[in-house]
Amino acid sequence: MSRSDSPTIGVFDSGFGGLTVLHALLQRFPQARFVFLGDTARLPYGSKSRRTIARYAAQSAQFLTREQGAEFLVIACNTASALALDAIREAVTVPVLGVIEPGAAVARATSKTGDVLVIATDATVHSHAYAAACETRGLRAIEKACPLLVPLVEEGWTNHPVTAEVLRIYLDELLAQAAAEGLKPDALVLGCTHYPLLRPLIEHAIAQSAGAGIRVIDSAESTADTATKLLRGGDSASGDRAWAPEIRCFATDSVEKFQRLGSKFLGRPVGDVQLIDLGG
DSSP, rough: GGGGSSOEEEEEEEESSTHHHHHHHHHOOOOOOOEEOOOSSSSSGGGOOHHHHHHHHHHHHHHIIIIIISSEEEEEOOHHHHSHHHHHHOOOOOOEEEEEHHHHHHHHHOOOOEEEEEEEEEEHHHTTTTHHHHTTTEEEEEEOOOHHHHHHHHHTTOOOHHHHOOOOOOOOHHHHHHHHTOOOOOOEESSSSTTTGGHHHHHHHHHHHHHOOOOOEHHHHHHHHHHHHHHHTTTOOOSSSSSOEEEEEEEEOOOHHHHHHHHHTTTTTTOEEEEOOOOO
């Protein structure tokens, strides 16, 4: 596969947590061109109405496709995936992939009991998008909002005793609810793109509370795997790995914060971030 044969992949998030999805995509498409947009001027999406979220997300998708030439879109935002995926697909003419369906699909492939747990933000949990996606696959899911985790990640406390204690409390409550409802969960879906940075702490907390019987499912990795199937028919990344992926990042506000925190999410410097205005 030559560089010219690889599509330009657009990745969109309301902030910069979606850079964990981009990180996973980079491992699978080392020769691709990527365009990432963080709509940082208008976050958090979770406090907005469905209509407003759909409008914001459609504007961002159109910027990536019409102005940046993206030929495939990954919506690396759980709130937009839950509430605006149909609006995004109506606004553009390229294939669109959200983060919720891939996570639910891996949960189905992983779970033997048919019972799964989901941790996410308030907005994603209130949408019940993961529960619905799991139900269509014959799974029973319990969703748990964990509102303290995003600010802890953005504070840089990804390996901090306070974060570990907060996680323990959330997971103990979730496991107690599952037991009360007679469920025997064997999979835990990370329903927020910030949470992969907490995966070691989450796996440790789960092991302490429930033993080794619950597998953690990273929806960023699941989404990147699904993108690989759609773009390559499931083939792993090929071609000259000496190529450095081409990455362009855009933000609608807080460029300095994007550069500082974004590098932690991406696992490498994000480089220059261009400021753009998508309107109100």
